[in-house]
Every structure is written in C-alpha cells, then in structure tokens.
Amino acid sequence: MTDQQTGAPDSTAVRVALWRAMHVQVDAPPHVFEDETGLRLAAPGDDWRRRPDMDPRATSGFRAAVVARARFIEDLVTEQADRGVDQYVVLGAGLDTFAQRRPDIASRLRIFEVDRPGPQAWKRRRLIELGYGVPDRLRLVPVDFEAGESWTEQLVAVGFDPDRPAVAVSTGVTMYLTREATAATLRQIASLAPGSTLAMTFLLPPELLDDADRTGLRESEKGARASGTPFVSFYTPRDMLALARGAGIADVRHVPGALLAERYFADRTDGLRPSSGEDLLVATT
DSSP: OOHHHHTOOOHHHHHHHHHHHHHHHHSOSSOSOOOOHHHHHHOOOTTGGGSGGGOTTTTHHHHHHHHHHHHHHHHHHHHHHHTTOOEEEEETOTTOOHHHHOHHHHTTOEEEEEEOHHHHHHHHHHHHHTTOOOOTTEEEEEOOGGGTOOHHHHHHHTTOOTTSOOEEEEOSOGGGSOHHHHHHHHHHHHTSOTTOEEEEEEEOOGGGSOHHHHHHHHHHHHHHHHTTOOOOOOOOHHHHHHHHHHTTOOEEEEEOHHHHHHHHHTTOSSOOOOOSSEEEEEEEO
16 A cells, blocks of 8 residues: 555655654764654654664765755745745645744744645544644645646635735645646746745756766666656756746746865864755746
8 A cells, every 4th residue: 555545655755754763873063954753743653763764875975965955945935924924835745844843933933734635644644643733833734636626725724815925835746746736836836926936846857967966866866766766857057047937937047966065064174075066946936
C-alpha cells in the first residue's frame, strides 16, 4: 500500500525531515539549520539512523543541500516578515515545521500549509498528539491537485487575503510534476497581490551537475521510481526563468545552489558541502 493510500506523508517528505535531524545529530556545529521537530512528527523508530539513505558519509551532500535550501527559505521568510508581509504559503508542505520551531516569526504571520488531504489529516493528528496543536495562525489546507482543485481558491476559503502580499515557497516539488503543472502553479503565483514573493526549487539536467554528483542523481532517480514518485521534470536555469516569465511574472532571478554553498558552508572545516543539482527560482509579482 502506498503513502498516498494510507494518508501518511510521502517517503520523500520523511527523508527530508530525517536529513534535517541528521544534520543536528551528526554534523559538527555551527549548524546551518536546526530542526529535530520533523523527526518527532515522523516517529520513524529507534533504528532510523541505520537506514541506507541515512548513511552519514554517503548522503552528506544531499543532507547539506536540504539544510541549505531550508536555511535560505527561512531567511527569506524572515526578511519578508520584517518588510511587513504577513501571509506565508507553503506549497507541498510535507513535514514543514516552521510554525512549531519559530514562534518568534510565526506569531507575525498567518501560515498556510498546502498539501494533499491524506497527509494533511495525518499531520494535524500528529501535531495534536505531540502537544503542538494547530493554532489559529496555522491553516492546514488540503488540496487534491490531481482533481484540478485551485489552491488559491482553497486558500481564500480559509482566510487568505488575495489583496495582501504573501511569500510563497515550493521546495522539492517540481521534479515530480509535469512542466504544465508547474506552469499552472506559476500562473497562480502571478495572480497574487503585487509585492508577493515566490521561492521554488528545481532539479538541473544531469549534464549540468558536477561529475561527482551524477551518480548520486541516478541513485536518487532510481529510489524515487521505486517509491512510486518518479522524477519527471528537469530544468536549465534559462528554461525555468522562461517558464516563470511565460506565466506572467516579470521579476525573476536564478539562485544557484553553489551560491547557497558559499553563503552557508564557506567557513566549515569538516568538508560538509551541498551536492550540486538543485537550484532556485525567486520571483516577485
């Protein structure tokens, strides 16, 4: 039985949460990003660190890339909150834990986590079981993307103000979607109020990766297919910028993963560095 059938979070979402916890537990400080809350939500069992995909050395580049993008997103959300933006939309939220970990920033925001109905119900139950609860500032928004539901309409139905700017993020999602589905998401982003910001990750084609990282990408593709969530889309930076502009967003920029490596890992002495292969689109309406 698949994760989608049971309502549990996708295996990829759980893996990301465990890698974030691994960074705290096995990598030397200073930590780029601290999150063990996702581990508590996932409750993978006492032997989770013995999973093959948790091997500290073999997966260090992926682990570093995950925490680098998480730190970039959190810095962006904090920056936007300081500018007065008070709506935060997480598309494909998975085991996102911002609302639980950062009450100092979350208290200034209304947070909308968008995901499929099954995982959303599971997450609501886990938040209540662990004592976090679901405060009014956090809205868990179930959307059946496969049925063609509009996530912007669902947001408005639970209190999102379309006339006020928002910051929206989508990480680790576009590789599982067709180009047409991502274009539809970008068109909905373009309809947000002026001054809204999007940060979206995308996977680069294999030929643009560092030689050392291509084997890792092939293994990731193999694992994704085996778990029923195959990679279907890769983008060059030029392709992704063109897709966003074609959706009606004029102010777009490419943020290379290498820039995050320099920003967050430059002074480390343990050799921990993000693998290449995932870059970001940052767009402003």
